[in-house]
Amino acid sequence: MKSTEKDRLRKLKIIENNTEITVGLKQNLPIDLQKLINTDENSEYFETLYSGGLTAKVFKLKINNVFYNLKKKRPVISVQGTDGQTSFLNEIERRLDFEIFKKEGDLDFSGIVDTIYASLKNGFIFSPWIEGKIPGDFTKKEIKNLFGTLLNMEKKGLFEWDLCPGNILITPDNKIKLFDFGYCYRFNPLKDYNSEEKDLPVFHMAERFETRNYMQLLLNTEELSGIQHTLKKYRYEKEAAAEIYEEKIYWLEQKKADNDILKFYKNIISEWKNSFVSEETLYNLYKKESFRSYILDAEDDLKGETCTKNTLLKIKKILEISENDYDFIKSSGLLFFGNEKLTKDDFTEKYRTAYEKALKYQIKR
Ligand SMILES: Nc1ncnc2c1ncn2[C@@H]1O[C@H](COP(=O)(O)OP(=O)(O)O)[C@@H](O)[C@H]1O
Ligand SMILES: [Mg+2]
Secondary structure, eight states, rough: OOOOHHHHHHHHHHHHHTTTOEEOOGGGOOOHHHHHHHHHHTTTTTEEEEEEOOSEEEEEETTTEEEEEEEEOOOOOOOOOHHHTTTHHHHHHHHHHHHHHHHHOSSTTBBBBBOOOETTTEEEEEEOOOOBBOOOOOOOOHHHHHHHHHHHHEEEEEEEEOOGGEEEEETSSSEEEEOOOTEEEOEEEEEEOOTTBOOTTOOOOOOOIHHHHHHHHHHHHHHHHHHHHHHHHHHHHHHHHHHHHHHHHHHHHTTTTOHHHHHHHHHHHHHHHTTTTTTTHHHHHHHHHHHHHHHHHHHHHHHOOOOHHHHHHHHHHHHHHHHHHHHHHHTOOOOOTGGGGGHHHHHHHHHHHHHHHHHHHHHHH
């Protein structure tokens, strides 16, 4: 059995047995534990509710003139599947990991929110409030800052899957902060590509940021300001990724990582660097990677039945690109997840149906 499958079973057992896991010290809470557990919109220290999530309710609180964040698990998590059902527990386990890493002090985790106190049985995570906003755009420096934190996480054996816009904040002094770890899993960076071990090399740090976040931003840029401007933004993101992946390779070599892992990252970097030589080569890489990300993101939205107008936009793009450039898609290895078995007509049919589905799931929401 794969380690991820074992881990899923382990987590289900913890939930079934109603096991307690805590992070931090109860005495560091600024108010009584029971009072905190009973927090709702009527509490005198209540400020704002961030209720977008399907797993938890997120409150901004003001206690003795200090702002805090309270993430309270919903009685029923409405995300289907084991990963959704265990995501709150998973986040508590990660918060515990980060408190340990911060104490160890060998790597910089200032980009990760602190946990004041968390309790699985009581279903809450209590943290300082991060002053910041969801970034609508990223500079190269900010992307490197984000990738730097993610690299440190990987060095400690953690792989983050969900870098969607709502899971990243940027502070007034332009520092990136991460705080939602529902889908951040353990993996062995010396032997595996991600927490799915060696099965799915398509998923890696820069790909996760691009698929869940940056490719949407670039798609909007394409529509608003044209391809030249888009490629400029794409280029500096790839440069930041290449710089951090060089650091990763250096670390992997020092730690005597498996050869195929080293080779994997070296290949990626050389592909990226080769694309920097001309506008045309950069455009080809953009075409390839954006198409990959549209497919991965659309599949994700369809599976979770969480489609938005962006899902529709991406499926439209998939159809448009495959219509005009099927040979390019095929020769670039972009047909995966069963798509490699389809003819061009079948592929078109599949994503036309997907578009209809995405429309339907949208109406339902
Ligand atoms: N510690 C924090 N400080 C400030 N804002 C936060 C903090 N934690 C979460 N938020 C805000 O609440 C939103 C939802 O929080 P998140 O932990 O991502 O919950 P969910 O699991 O529902 O996605 C975030 O998008 C962010 O805007
Ligand atoms: Mg979130």
